[in-house]
Amino acid sequence: MQHLDIVDISARYGSHQVLRGISLGVDRGQITSLVGPSGSGKSTLLRVLVGLLPPETGHVSFDGQRIDYSNKKNVKAIRDRFAIVFQQYNLFQNMTALDNVTIAPIKIRKRNRAEVIDEAEELLAKVGLKEKMRSYPDQLSGGQQQRVAIARALALKPELLLLDEVTASLDPELVSEVLDSIRQLAAEGMTMIIVSHEMGFVREVSSTVAFMVDGKMVEVGSPADVFENPKEARTREFVNKILQH
Amino acid sequence: MGYAINFGQVFEYLPYLAGGAWLSLQIAFLAFCGGLVLGLLGAFAKTFGGPILRRIANAYVVFFTNTPQLVQIYFLFFALPEAGILLSSYVAVLIGMTLNAGAYLTEIQRAGFSSVRQTEMEAAETLGMSRWQQVRYVIVPHIARVLFPPLSNHYILMTLGTSMAAIFGVEELTGRALNVNSETFRSIEVFTITGVMYILVTLVASAILGVAGRALFRAKMRIV
Amino acid sequence: MLDRILEEAPRFFTYYNLIFLGGALLTTFLLTAFGCLLGFLFGFLMAVARGTTGWLLFPIRALAFLITESFRRIPFLVTLFIVFYAFRGTGISWSIFWVALVAVVVIASSFIAEIIRAGLESVHRNQWDAAAAMNMSTVQALRYVILPQAWKVILPPAFSFFVLFIKDTALASQIGLVELTFAGKVLNNRGFSAALVFGTVLILYFILSYPMTRFGVWLEARFATSRHR
Numbered sequence: 141m142q143h144l145d146i147v148d149i150s151a152r153y154g155s156h157q158v159l160r161g162i163s164l165g166v167d168r169g170q171i172t173s174l175v176g177p178s179g180s181g182k183s184t185l186l187r188v189l190v191g192l193l194p195p196e197t198g199h200v201s202f203d204g205q206r207i208d209y210s211n212k213k214n215v216k217a218i219r220d221r222f223a224i225v226f227q228q229y230n231l232f233q234n235m236t237a238l239d240n241v242t243i244a245p246i247k248i249r250k251r252n253r254a255e256v257i258d259e260a261e262e263l264l265a266k267v268g269l270k271e272k273m274r275s276y277p278d279q280l281s282g283g284q285q286q287r288v289a290i291a292r293a294l295a296l297k298p299e300l301l302l303l304d305e306v307t308a309s310l311d312p313e314l315v316s317e318v319l320d321s322i323r324q325l326a327a328e329g330m331t332m333i334i335v336s337h338e339m340g341f342v343r344e345v346s347s348t349v350a351f352m353v354d355g356k357m358v359e360v361g362s363p364a365d366v367f368e369n370p371k372e373a374r375t376r377e378f379v380n381k382i383l384q385h
Numbered sequence: 386m387g388y389a390i391n392f393g394q395v396f397e398y399l400p401y402l403a404g405g406a407w408l409s410l411q412i413a414f415l416a417f418c419g420g421l422v423l424g425l426l427g428a429f430a431k432t433f434g435g436p437i438l439r440r441i442a443n444a445y446v447v448f449f450t451n452t453p454q455l456v457q458i459y460f461l462f463f464a465l466p467e468a469g470i471l472l473s474s475y476v477a478v479l480i481g482m483t484l485n486a487g488a489y490l491t492e493i494q495r496a497g498f499s500s501v502r503q504t505e506m507e508a509a510e511t512l513g514m515s516r517w518q519q520v521r522y523v524i525v526p527h528i529a530r531v532l533f534p535p536l537s538n539h540y541i542l543m544t545l546g547t548s549m550a551a552i553f554g555v556e557e558l559t560g561r562a563l564n565v566n567s568e569t570f571r572s573i574e575v576f577t578i579t580g581v582m583y584i585l586v587t588l589v590a591s592a593i594l595g596v597a598g599r600a601l602f603r604a605k606m607r608i609v
Numbered sequence: 610m611l612d613r614i615l616e617e618a619p620r621f622f623t624y625y626n627l628i629f630l631g632g633a634l635l636t637t638f639l640l641t642a643f644g645c646l647l648g649f650l651f652g653f654l655m656a657v658a659r660g661t662t663g664w665l666l667f668p669i670r671a672l673a674f675l676i677t678e679s680f681r682r683i684p685f686l687v688t689l690f691i692v693f694y695a696f697r698g699t700g701i702s703w704s705i706f707w708v709a710l711v712a713v714v715v716i717a718s719s720f721i722a723e724i725i726r727a728g729l730e731s732v733h734r735n736q737w738d739a740a741a742a743m744n745m746s747t748v749q750a751l752r753y754v755i756l757p758q759a760w761k762v763i764l765p766p767a768f769s770f771f772v773l774f775i776k777d778t779a780l781a782s783q784i785g786l787v788e789l790t791f792a793g794k795v796l797n798n799r800g801f802s803a804a805l806v807f808g809t810v811l812i813l814y815f816i817l818s819y820p821m822t823r824f825g826v827w828l829e830a831r832f833a834t835s836r837h838r
Contacts, residue, residue: 190742191742223743235757248743248749451819452815453776456793456810456811549684573698584682588682
């Protein structure tokens, strides 16, 4: 049984069909990367998984349990187990880095305040931001904000972490500090789905690479297979384009 | 005490009320035009005037924007006769609304003036435009574009403001509604219909201004 | 005109008249303040109602839309008459202050709802997404994330509306509420010079309104400099 099983998911924004029958399996402790040209629906798939966009067809199972995205209780339950880091960080602008990390565990999960703060300080130290705990988002660089966002997601102790183009809005010199944080998580065995354009990084950390175009899953395989021996013509085309750059 | 709603009788007065609405629009238009001129003078005084002129314009704006229009008109209508100046109710209302509008429109137009950026002027100068050409092709179109939406909004608000003319016996929409009310005693119906007519009149005015603003000035319209 | 004012002034500024005008000024202030406070409350509810989704809440959304969009296009004077006669028609015998207050609340909540809606919309959509992904309910998201960011956008124009409405409540004199303008009419009817009476009334309005206008300007300048905190 797979940890996460995505079967035939379709979704649309208004009249715009974004996902057309996506299927994908993810094993525990594995890192799956979604790659493909922009607009292929990678980010949308993550939004569907955390219940920000209800799917039209198909279903998702987690540990063998079907998630009913039209059921509020189901969505709430799944959001307790999944965490997402957004491309634009989406940090709460009115809170310090520390408050951003602690708000959900304290106010939503009603956990012990002192314990949560201890954990949050540890997490922020882990992403290298111990000194910036009391800073507000607008006082932090993009890379620092993104690492706060990662710490915020980890504070929820997710069983599955979704990373949505977490380096796409960063200046090139800030990318590596965020990637380092993710590498560390990978080493600790966190199950992750990563949307990324950093092909070198994808190749290095992923156990599975899934290539999407136009809301369809074109090819799924190991990084070596997808990057070196792509079976599909569209994958080959994409990989060649990337390698030329 | 029960009250049975009955619109039938009031509907007969619709044409009469519509005539009142037309007068409301006219009063608003006249007062707006007068206010626009006063406001232009005020904005010029505040932007380019010397210290004395600026102070006068400022006092005018501060006084009229911090006191009720109704009491201003009361003053014109009841107090000026004590100085030998007799105004008809229509004229008193018109002057009062014009003076009031002038104060608000001074502030709006001054903000429009100050939105012309130095860089735009410099760009115009480097293109070799003469002073007059700069005014004609850069400043005026820019100001018109910036000012059209807030001016349109104020015009709509003034159309609603004309209802206070009824208090002085002017037979615009609200004035005629009061007449119908005292003839039929169907108060709730009369004033509901009157309210709906104000909604319709201002919706039409907003729509026309919105289209005009986009077509003439490429203004970004988001009117009340 | 001037000599008449000078001649009447000692008779006009008596203890009784000053108490009368002071009480009327207080009525003007209380009508505006209570009206806008309640208007803020209902306006907030309507702004949130207009932001809801789903067909279940459609009636609430439609009602909020109808109220905010219509009463911002009806003159306050007409709203006063509608409320006044509606109370008479249903036979509820509230005092005239409460009747006027209802009219103020209707208008104020319509305008303030739009101010609040603009404020809520000024907070980026992605803040809602992040809140939802962390399992915050709508109320929790508003309380912890959205309102702490939106209130600086909301407060200055809401306060401006309050200051604007101090003057508009003069119209409540037309349904017989003894506020400042009505008090002026009473004194004028007692034979005092209109210039003296309405001049005094204008000055009293100014004394109430001007400091608040200044405060509003200060508020706006202060909030404009710090967007996030």
